[in-house]
Structures are given as C-alpha cells and as structure tokens.
Amino acid sequence: MSERPIIHAIHQVALPSAQLARSVAFYRDTLGAELVATFDPPGLAFFRLGDVRLLVDHAGVASGGLTVGGAVVYFRVPDMDAGFKTLVDRGVAFLAPPQLVHRDEAGTFGPRGNEEWMAFFHDPDGNTLALVTQRAGGAAA
Numbered sequence: 001m002s003e004r005p006i007i008h009a010i011h012q013v014a015l016p017s018a019q020l021a022r023s024v025a026f027y028r029d030t031l032g033a034e035l036v037a038t039f040d041p042p043g044l045a046f047f048r049l050g051d052v053r054l055l056v057d058h059a060g061v062a063s064g065g066l067t068v069g070g071a072v073v074y075f076r077v078p079d080m081d082a083g084f085k086t087l088v089d090r091g092v093a094f095l096a097p098p099q100l101v102h103r104d105e106a107g108t109f110g111p112r113g114n115e116e117w118m119a120f121f122h123d124p125d126g127n128t129l130a131l132v133t134q135r136a137g138g139a140a141a
Helices: 020-030 080-089
Strands: 012-017 034-039 044-049 052-058 072-076 099-104 114-122 128-135
Touching: 012 020, 020 034, 020 044, 020 052, 080 114, 080 128
Parallel strands: 012 052, 072 128
Antiparallel strands: 034 044, 044 052, 099 114, 114 128
16 A cells, blocks of 8 residues: 655755845846745745745755755756856856766656756855756757
C-alpha cells in the first residue's frame, strides 16, 4: 500500500540579502521577476516565479539566519540562448557561457537523450544563481 506523499511541491525559497533595496532592484529590474510585496521592516521582499515564491530576506531575518552568499537557486528558462543574451545585455556577469551539464541517456529526468544546459552567475549578495534549460539531445547550444 502506497501512502500519499506529505510533501508535494516547493512553496517558497529564501535567499538572504545584506541590502534589501539593491536585491529588489536586481531580481525585479535585472532578472525580470514579478515583485509581489515588500515589508521593510523587517526586511522582506517576495517575488512570484511560477508556482514558487522567492523570499529575499534582509540578512536572514525570517529564514533562520541564512548566511549571505550561501544559497544556490536554479531558474528554468524556455530558451537558454535568449535568456543568457538578455541578462548579459542587462549587465549580468556570467561565470561561463551556457554549458551542457548532463545528457540523460537513461531517461531519469525526462525523455531519454535530453540535455540539461546551465549558465551560472551571482546576485549582488554573492548567492549563486543559474539559468537552466532542457533540450532534446543534439540541439544546438
């Protein structure tokens, strides 16, 4: 007998920030995330990213004392090349161009042969962020 899982989706991801206004500008203006609400004090900003909420939290006030610069968040994009170019044009400094990180020969994460491409960068607080896309095997980079 299989029990229904208790956890079935991610509701919210929290990222610490040393300067809330700077982080709000980066996520809203540079990345294009939809700002839902800001509460300052205590220093919280909420963004809607699909079905997941991103909480930018001034110095870990509401997220259990997270260390600034200690998180990694992966953002799914439908077109890696367009997303990468748009963010470069907006001044984002990527660590490297988009790279193939996994070819799913077994079909573990989707159709066999799909490729997962990523490009990493940092937010103003040093948190690592990445653009991620999946492509049919052999698609152009």
